Amino acid sequence: MNTSAAAAGAQAAPAYLQIVDVVKDFGGGAVAVNHVSVDIAKGEIFALLGSSGCGKTTLLRMLAGFETPTSGRIILDGQDLAGLPPYLRPINMMFQSYALFPHLTVWDNIAFGLRRDGMPADQVTERVEAMLKLVQLGKFAKRKPHQLSGGQQQRVALARSLAKRPQLLLLDEPLGALDKKLREETQIELVNIVEQVGVTCVMVTHDQEEAMTMASRIAVMSEGRILQVGAPSDIYETPATRFVADFIGNVNLMDGTLAIDEPDHVVIDCTDCRHYVGHGITGTLGMPVTVALRPEKVHLSRRKPADEFNTARGTIREMSYFGSFTVYHVELPSGARLKVSEANIQRHRDDALTWGDEVWAHWSRASQVVLTQ
Amino acid sequence: MSTLLQRLIAALRGRGAVIGVPYLWLLVFFLLPFLIVLRISLSEMDGVQFKDLFSYADGVLQMAVKLANYVFIVEDDLYIATYLSSLKYAAVTTALCLAIGYPFAYFMARARPTLQPALLMLVMLPFWTSFLLRVYAWKGLLGEGGWVADILIALGIDQVLAASGLIPSEGKFMNSPFSLVLGMTYTYLPFMILPLYANLAKMDLRLLEAAADLGTTPFKAFWLITVPLSKAGIIAGSMLVFIPCVGEFVIPELLGGPQTLMIGRVLWDEFFSNNDWPMASAVAVVMILLIIVPLAVFNRYQAEAAEARR
Numbered sequence: 001m002n003t004s005a006a007a008a009g010a011q012a013a014p015a016y017l018q019i020v021d022v023v024k025d026f027g028g029g030a031v032a033v034n035h036v037s038v039d040i041a042k043g044e045i046f047a048l049l050g051s052s053g054c055g056k057t058t059l060l061r062m063l064a065g066f067e068t069p070t071s072g073r074i075i076l077d078g079q080d081l082a083g084l085p086p087y088l089r090p091i092n093m094m095f096q097s098y099a100l101f102p103h104l105t106v107w108d109n110i111a112f113g114l115r116r117d118g119m120p121a122d123q124v125t126e127r128v129e130a131m132l133k134l135v136q137l138g139k140f141a142k143r144k145p146h147q148l149s150g151g152q153q154q155r156v157a158l159a160r161s162l163a164k165r166p167q168l169l170l171l172d173e174p175l176g177a178l179d180k181k182l183r184e185e186t187q188i189e190l191v192n193i194v195e196q197v198g199v200t201c202v203m204v205t206h207d208q209e210e211a212m213t214m215a216s217r218i219a220v221m222s223e224g225r226i227l228q229v230g231a232p233s234d235i236y237e238t239p240a241t242r243f244v245a246d247f248i249g250n251v252n253l254m255d256g257t258l259a260i261d262e263p264d265h266v267v268i269d270c271t272d273c274r275h276y277v278g279h280g281i282t283g284t285l286g287m288p289v290t291v292a293l294r295p296e297k298v299h300l301s302r303r304k305p306a307d308e309f310n311t312a313r314g315t316i317r318e319m320s321y322f323g324s325f326t327v328y329h330v331e332l333p334s335g336a337r338l339k340v341s342e343a344n345i346q347r348h349r350d351d352a353l354t355w356g357d358e359v360w361a362h363w364s365r366a367s368q369v370v371l372t373q
Numbered sequence: 374m375s376t377l378l379q380r381l382i383a384a385l386r387g388r389g390a391v392i393g394v395p396y397l398w399l400l401v402f403f404l405l406p407f408l409i410v411l412r413i414s415l416s417e418m419d420g421v422q423f424k425d426l427f428s429y430a431d432g433v434l435q436m437a438v439k440l441a442n443y444v445f446i447v448e449d450d451l452y453i454a455t456y457l458s459s460l461k462y463a464a465v466t467t468a469l470c471l472a473i474g475y476p477f478a479y480f481m482a483r484a485r486p487t488l489q490p491a492l493l494m495l496v497m498l499p500f501w502t503s504f505l506l507r508v509y510a511w512k513g514l515l516g517e518g519g520w521v522a523d524i525l526i527a528l529g530i531d532q533v534l535a536a537s538g539l540i541p542s543e544g545k546f547m548n549s550p551f552s553l554v555l556g557m558t559y560t561y562l563p564f565m566i567l568p569l570y571a572n573l574a575k576m577d578l579r580l581l582e583a584a585a586d587l588g589t590t591p592f593k594a595f596w597l598i599t600v601p602l603s604k605a606g607i608i609a610g611s612m613l614v615f616i617p618c619v620g621e622f623v624i625p626e627l628l629g630g631p632q633t634l635m636i637g638r639v640l641w642d643e644f645f646s647n648n649d650w651p652m653a654s655a656v657a658v659v660m661i662l663l664i665i666v667p668l669a670v671f672n673r674y675q676a677e678a679a680e681a682r683r
Contacts, residue, residue, distance in 0.1 A: 066582055086585040099583040103601045112597075113587030164587065 015039035016200055017063075017168060022072030024058050024224075032058040034224035035072075040217075045194060045201045047215035049208060051247075055224040056204045060170055063202060064093045076168055087116075092166035096173040098157035100145040106156050107132075107141040113164045131159040134193060151182050158190065162197055169194065171203035175210055187213045208248050212236070220244050236294075241373045245292040250327075252293045252338050253371075258283050267309070268370065272332035276309035278365035283372060290371040295341040297367035300328060300359045302351075311362040314338060316355055328353065330361055407661070414654035415439055423651075442655035452639070452656070456663065459636040462550070462625075463618035466557040470565040470614045471607065473558070478569035478606075479599070482576070493570070496563050504560060508627050511556050515546040515628075522546050541630070548630025556628040557618055564617075565610040572606025573599070608671065616664050636660050 017040040024033040033055040040046045048056040061067040063074060065086035074081045081089060092113070100109050110131050114124045132138045135155035145153055154175070161169060174190060175183045191214050194201050205211050211218050212232040219229045220243075228240045239245035242253060256270035261283060268275040268291055275291050283289065305311045317337065318329035323344070330338040338361055342353075353359060383389075415438045416423040428435045446452045481492045499507060514521040525531050526544055534540045539551040546552050576599065584594040600607075622637030629635060636656065643653035 064582075064586060066585075086582070087588045087590055091586075093583075093586045095579055095583055095586075099577065099579040101580060101583070101598060103604075112584070112589075116588040116593070160587070 014041065016042035016044075016077055017202070018073070018075040019059070019063075020073040020075065022059070022062065022074065023070045024055070024062060024067060025070045031224050033062070033069075036221075036224070036226050037072075038219055038226060038229060040200065040202065042200050043195075043198055044217060045191065045203065045215050047211035047218045048202065048204045048221055049206070049211040049218050050221035051206055054221040056206075056221050057172065059221075060093075060172055060202065060204045063168070064091055064170055065089050090167040091170060092161040092164055092168075093170040093172060094157045094161040094174055097177050098145075098153050100153060100156055100160070102145055105142050105144055106137060106148070109145065109156055110159050110163050112160065117164065127163055131163050134162070134196070135159045150178050151186060154178060154186065158193065162193075162199065165197075166199060169199045169201045171201060173205055173207075174203060176205070176207070183210070184213075190214065220247060222247070237369070239292060239369060239371070242290055242292075242371050245369065245371060250295050250339055250341070252295065252298075254291045254293065254336075256289060256291060258285055258287050258289055261285050265365070266370065271334040272314075272336060272338075273312040274309050275368055276307075276365050277368050277370055281370050281372070283370075287372070292369040292371055293363060293367060295327060295339040296325075296343075298338065298340040298361050298363045300330070300340055300342060300353060300361055302353075302357070302359060304360050305362040307362060310365060310367075311360055312338060313358070313360055316353055316357045316359060319353075319355060328359075330359060410654045411658055413650055414442055414652075414658050416651055418651065439651070442652050443659070445652070446655060446659055451634075455634040455636050455639050456659070458634040459619050459660075460663070462554060462557065462633065462635060463615050463621075465554055466561060466618045467565075467611050467615045469554065469558045470562050471611060474562055474565035474569055474610065475607075478566045478573055481566070481570050482573035489574075496566050496570075499563065505623060508556055508560060508624055511552065511559070511628055512547065515552050515555070517545075541632075548628070548633075550633050553625055553629040553633045553635075556624045557621060560624060561614040561618060564613040568609040568613065569603065569606040572603045572609075576602055612668065612671070616668070619664055620660055 019036055019038045019040075022033055022036045023031065025031045036055075036059060038046075048059060050056045058067060062069050063081075065081070065084060069082075076090070101112065104112065107128055110128045111124050114127055119127070128141075129138075132141055135158055137152060137155055137159065140148060140152060140156075145156065148156065154177070158174075171190075175186055178186060187210060203211075203214065212235075215232065217229060217231055218235050219226045220235060221227065222243055228235060228244045230238070235244065236248055239248060239251075245251045246253065254270045254272075254275075256268040256275065258266060258281075259269045259274070260267035261280075263280045265279065266277050266281055266283075268277065268289055270291065277291075281289075304313075312330075312332050314330035314332045316328050317331045318327075320327040325341050325343050328340045328342065330340055332338055340361055412426060413423060415426065417437060417439045418424070424437065426436055426438065428437065477496075481489060481496075484492060513519050516522065522544075525534075525546065531540065531543045531546070534546075534549075534551050535543045540546050540549040580598050580602070581591075581594050584598050585591065589597060620637050620640075621635060622641055625633055625635040625638050626641070629638070640653055640656050640660075643649050643656055647653075
């Protein structure tokens, strides 16, 4: 599953950036990046997603040239980047918390890279003006970074990293320093700008929402390895491993054994329920498997459903109201908790479910993912 | 009246007291003595007594301000030359301290974190021995047969120094501009290194990565990023070296010579050899003004910069 998802992504377009079996070992036991290979197509926004310490930032820093791989190759548009110092790479990076030069104005910050290339002054002016227009900061050209808000600083950083028209743009936690509301607005704006410029982009984030909204493909990383590569919907709906299922979004993981194995369906016996899964899997009868079930795919009712499969009885023990939806924690007979999220379609329902209610949970035959890893 | 007193007491508690104590200290032990010196510099001598600035007799209040000392300082070439010479030696010392101290502070700030306390200790180690003894030791090191002198002669450096007039003749290092500047640079170097180190150590190194990322070689990034961002440290260090150097007395006395006029020594002579206190006081007041004016301008500039930042 893992390799097939990665391969499916790689087939999409010819590779523009190739990361080939890259290892980074800082010594002292832990390997920061452990045999990572991935191909990224031209024009793609590719996200490296993982919790802190998973090696995503180290991988990004190797692309920028701040770290040297212990082994492996990084090839950009056919050119091996090995031995090329950061200042000679056709790659620009937008740093986490931006690293804007505090002693220079917005204008000079954006012009900084262009001047180092010895670009004639009139062309520098033209390019900087274009960049200021792109990020809508024309009015702020003469300000110093500390006179700008967080969102404005972020846009200056973006303009600075795009000014040299890099072949590859790296974004290190691009929106991490912004508050939630601003982050949501900026995500879309950032994608629009990057797509307008047409630059290939690798971003690092620990925020799955950010990765899902912005990236065309996501690589989920853990302990220096890439666990799964795929489009956001692939990663969410078809996680390859228990870790990925658990890491992305909310999930109910139920351990069980394979009871019926037919080409078009399987049945899995778990402690509290019997799963009928509407597709075949590769496995042998009696093998232990894990069923992953997203909370929003489960429905609650007070009446017993007709279906003997895909249903479980329980008591509501916890409720978390989020406005647009409510998450219920249903205690099943074995004591396990099933998370269920229900959209709040009506206002103030009279028969609303509440603490202590006995309920039946049920879900469709196409809602589960069977994990064998 | 009582409310005023209460307010005064309230103001002196907490923050007021913390700020007030050093203010009071400086008022009593710096500002008042300075005013006394200022008064003496304007006084007429009456035997061994200073005449009062104000006298009242027969219903006439008279104020007698004697400006002759100041006029004399301005008109006398020797005083002006001495002031200029003091400023020159202080400036040269500051420049040398910066040239030596900046690389030192830079590499100290970039050294392994475990090594930094030890390096910092080495910078401060000289303070454990009296400043006077350390300056005195240079007499031995640079005098005839001193091993520093021997090394300089062996390397032929004395010929260069003698040719450029920094030492009186080949092989003689003492009591020359060379020995004076060497002594002052040696003494004041830590005062340059410490503020520079404090400034460079807190610099955000990602800015250098950002510069490299945008196509800047490390050498250029140093001049375009590190140096401008350490401006506050450079200014603070330079002030800490320049100001005491202008009025320095001990080092010119021990290591300087007939060529090296410094205002500190002139002051000493006026006070203790000539016993002309009003004149000596006038010399001191002019020196303080010479230092305070650029300092005030600098402070104003800093305050404006801070205001702009808000």
